[in-house]
Amino acid sequence: MSLLELRGVHTHIGAYHILHGVDLSVREGEVTMLLGRNGAGKTTTLRTIMGLWPASAGSVTFQGRTIQGLPTPDIAQAGIGYVPESMGIFGDLTVQENMLLAARSARRADEFDAKRLQWIFGLFPALQKFWLFPAGKLSGGQKQMLAVARAIVEPRALLLIDEPSKGLAPSIIQNLVRALRELKAQRCTVLLVEQNFSVARALGDRVAVMDNGRVVHAGEMAQLAEDEALQQRLLGLSLGAHQ
Amino acid sequence: MNAPARIPKAQFDFKPLALLAGVAALGLPLIGSPSTWVTLTVAGLAMGLIIFIIASGLTLVFGLMDVLNFGHGVFIAAGAFVATSVIAGMGGWAEAPGLWPNLGALFVAMLAAMAVAGALGFAFERLIVRPVYGQHLKQILITMGGMIVGEEIIKMIWGPQQQPLPLPTSLRGSFVFGDVAIEKYRVLAVAIGLLVFAVLLWVLGRTKIGLLIRAGVQDREMVESLGYRIRRLFVGVFVAGSALAGLGGVMWGLNQQIVSPQIGAQVNVLIFIVIIIGGLGSTLGCFVGALLMGLLANYIGFLAPKLALFTNIALMVAILLWRPQGLYPVKTV
Numbered sequence: 001m002s003l004l005e006l007r008g009v010h011t012h013i014g015a016y017h018i019l020h021g022v023d024l025s026v027r028e029g030e031v032t033m034l035l036g037r038n039g040a041g042k043t044t045t046l047r048t049i050m051g052l053w054p055a056s057a058g059s060v061t062f063q064g065r066t067i068q069g070l071p072t073p074d075i076a077q078a079g080i081g082y083v084p085e086s087m088g089i090f091g092d093l094t095v096q097e098n099m100l101l102a103a104r105s106a107r108r109a110d111e112f113d114a115k116r117l118q119w120i121f122g123l124f125p126a127l128q129k130f131w132l133f134p135a136g137k138l139s140g141g142q143k144q145m146l147a148v149a150r151a152i153v154e155p156r157a158l159l160l161i162d163e164p165s166k167g168l169a170p171s172i173i174q175n176l177v178r179a180l181r182e183l184k185a186q187r188c189t190v191l192l193v194e195q196n197f198s199v200a201r202a203l204g205d206r207v208a209v210m211d212n213g214r215v216v217h218a219g220e221m222a223q224l225a226e227d228e229a230l231q232q233r234l235l236g237l238s239l240g241a242h243q
Numbered sequence: 244m245n246a247p248a249r250i251p252k253a254q255f256d257f258k259p260l261a262l263l264a265g266v267a268a269l270g271l272p273l274i275g276s277p278s279t280w281v282t283l284t285v286a287g288l289a290m291g292l293i294i295f296i297i298a299s300g301l302t303l304v305f306g307l308m309d310v311l312n313f314g315h316g317v318f319i320a321a322g323a324f325v326a327t328s329v330i331a332g333m334g335g336w337a338e339a340p341g342l343w344p345n346l347g348a349l350f351v352a353m354l355a356a357m358a359v360a361g362a363l364g365f366a367f368e369r370l371i372v373r374p375v376y377g378q379h380l381k382q383i384l385i386t387m388g389g390m391i392v393g394e395e396i397i398k399m400i401w402g403p404q405q406q407p408l409p410l411p412t413s414l415r416g417s418f419v420f421g422d423v424a425i426e427k428y429r430v431l432a433v434a435i436g437l438l439v440f441a442v443l444l445w446v447l448g449r450t451k452i453g454l455l456i457r458a459g460v461q462d463r464e465m466v467e468s469l470g471y472r473i474r475r476l477f478v479g480v481f482v483a484g485s486a487l488a489g490l491g492g493v494m495w496g497l498n499q500q501i502v503s504p505q506i507g508a509q510v511n512v513l514i515f516i517v518i519i520i521g522g523l524g525s526t527l528g529c530f531v532g533a534l535l536m537g538l539l540a541n542y543i544g545f546l547a548p549k550l551a552l553f554t555n556i557a558l559m560v561a562i563l564l565w566r567p568q569g570l571y572p573v574k575t576v
Contacts, residue, residue: 050468076470088465090458092573100451101458102469107451150469 003028003158003189004049009058009068011041011048018044020213021058026158029187031180033200033221035235036210042193043085045210046160049191050082051075063157077104081151085162085193089143091136095127098135102150113154120149123179141172145179152183159183159190165199177202197235201225209234259531259570266535270542278422283541289429291537292436293498295530297491298514298521299443300484306460306524306573308477310372311379314386315488315514316507317393321363322356322489323496323506324397327406329355337411345411349497356493357486363393364485368478390507397504405503408496432494439487440530447526456480460524460573516555520562522569531570532562 004026011019019041026032034042047053049060051072060068067075076082090098096109099117106112121128124145130138135146144164151159164180165173173196180203183190194200200207204221217224217234224230267284274280301315329352330337336348371389375381410428417424447453455476459466463473495510496502517536521528539558544551562570 052464052468071472072464072467073470073472076468082468084465084468088462088468090461090465092461093454093458097454097458101454101466101471104470 001028002026003063004191005059005061006045006049007059007061009045009048009055009060011044011053012056013044013053018053018213019048019055022048022210022213022215024208024215024218026189026191027206028189030205031184031188031190031192031203033204033207034191034193034210035195035197035200035207037236038195040210041213042210043162044213046082046084046162046191046193049075049160050080079157081156081159083147083151083159083161083164085166087143087147089135089138089146091134093135094132095135095138095146096131098146098150099127099153102153105154116153120153123182124149141168141175144168144172144176148176148179152188157189159188159192161190162193163195164192165194165196173199197231256571259528262570263531263534263538266538266542270538273546274542276422278424279545281423282425283545284538285425285429285433287538287541288534289426289432289436289537290498290540291534292433292440293491293494294510294513294517294536295533296436296439296494297488297510298517298529298533299439299526300480300487301514302518302521302524302526302529303456303460303480304477304484305518307456307463307473307480308376309379310376310477311382312372312386313383313511314367314371314388314390314393315484316509316511317367317390318360318364318485318488318507319492319495319510320394320397320502320504320507322360322492323408323502324401324406324504325356325359325489326352326493326496327401327408327502330408330411337409340412342413345413348411349414353490353493356489358489360489360492361482361486364482364488365478367485368481372481390511394504394507401504403504405501408493408500408502410497410500414497428497432498435490435494439490443526452476452479513555516559520559520569522566522572524573525569525571528569528571535562 002025004024006022006024009019009022010017022041022045024045034045036042044053048055051067051070055068058068059066062075062078062080065078067078090101093101099112100106100109103112126142127146127149130142135143138146148161148164151161164176168176177199180190180192184203192203201221207217207219207221207224208215209217211234217230224234270284271277271280274283297315297319301312304310304312330348333348333351336344339345367389371385372382375385414428414431417426418430447457455466455471459473459476466473492506496506513536517532518529520535521530521532536555536558539554540551543554566572
């Protein structure tokens with residue numbers, strides 16, 4: 001069953017026409033990978049879903065309800081967590097304060113859901129270590145962990161995560177993939193933009209490939225992972241080159 | 244949630260505070276007389292804290308929504324003129340021999356000034372600022388225009404002449420300790436300024452609203468993506484900042500004991516210098532910058548009055564050469 005549906009979505013940023021009729025489905029309880037070359041429109045798709053760059057045409061429905069045209073805070077409150085490519089960490093605030101902002105039901109640090117926080121500390125132990133440390137002083141990998149942790153500090157129906165492995169060392173990426181696999185095991189629904197095909201193959205149930213502002217392929221991740229000719233045609237790569 | 248034992252310590256940047264202490268310390272040998280130095284230092288701190296009260300709202304408004312409000316001065320003028328009416332209307336209390344009726348008249352005047360300036364700020368944001376979000380040039384033009392209109396409205400209500408704003412009886416004169424004379428009103432101004440600073444620090448550091456403001460100053464888009472309506476927050480900050488400007492207007496007017504419709508425009512220049520040298524959006528930077536300005540204005544005014552006119556600009560140039568983003572720049576990741 002589709003949790004999120006985009007039908008014929010067009011997005012303009014100023015004079016530029018970026019998305020040219022995107023059709024995309026995200027099924028509940030699955031990790032859907034959004035792949036494509038630089039400039040294909042992946043980040044714009046996520047920002048359009050969040051209402052940060054509103055769709056100029058088409059429809060975006062979430063849990064059967066139309067959300068395009070809603071203000072971003074309403075879309076977030078509907079149950080969508082967003083991890084932007086820039087991570088969106090508040091550098092002057094501590095790790096604890098960053099998490100407290102994301103936990104909308106908690107007014108103070110002692111009102112966190114302790115069980116969920118322990119689960120998050122299990123996924124990202126560095127966050128417990130640096131709990132009272134300014135987030136701006138964390139390493140790139142730790143910031144990415146904080147960005148993901150912030151999105152899951154309260155249950156969300158859908159997570160939008162934009163290139164979490166970008167710029168990270170391979171060992172950090174492994175930790176991140178382990179944590180995202182744990183989320184997948186918990187049946188979290190995720191729409192994940194990724195350039196790293198190995199990461200995509202490790203996490204994805206389904207895949208959508210974008211090019212020039214359109215989805216040009218949608219299907220099972222396993223099918224794309226096995227079909228090198230398809231990879232070559234869609235992404236200009238073969239999985240073998242990335243192993 | 245308790246912090247685990249091996250948390251690395253975050254380091255606070257003490258250099259701007261050391262600079263402030265250094266300026267005060269340097270003033271002593273240059274001025275020569277310790278009693279004069281104490282008098283000038285208290286006067287400088289009082290002036291700085293009044294400027295801080297006025298500027299604190301403006302720096303948050305800029306940090307949160309990138310709004311350049313050149314009309315902030317109208318709230319200062321409105322507050323000061325409301326105080327002239329309230330204190331004139333409560334002449335019995337203001338001129339009574341006891342301290343408490345005097346303070347009562349003063350606090351009623353301050354509350355009325357804050358209420359009027361806050362209400363004016365609410366209308367100003369809706370009618371003047373909201374249509375020009377994200378358009379800096381239009382913001383500058385329309386908010387300056389708003390201040391001119393505001394000044395003219397003040398002239399219509401109170402007349403174009405300067406209005407006296409006398410200190411209540413108990414606040415006139417000085418405390419004298421040996422050779423040292425400290426004006427009573429300046430002690431009160433320092434106390435109110437420190438109280439406002441403490442309340443702001445508490446709100447910004449200990450409440451969720453404060454956390455949202457600090458986060459919004461750094462990345463408002465992310466705050467919205469977490470489900471918070473930043474525009475409502477901004478309106479609240481704008482109104483609170485306007486009310487603080489009204490309070491500052493009363494205190495500035497009492498410091499001068501006279502107010503003119505141009506008071507806002509005169510103080511505007513000072514507060515923009517303060518928020519720039521403090522680091523746009525930074526409350527602590529605004530506080531340190533305002534105190535630096537207050538101390539230097541008093542020291543230089545005493546040592547070399549002809550240089551006093553250039554002090555503020557020279558301070559801004561020196562600070563920006565040292566720290567181009569201001570004393571305490573707001574960090575974005």
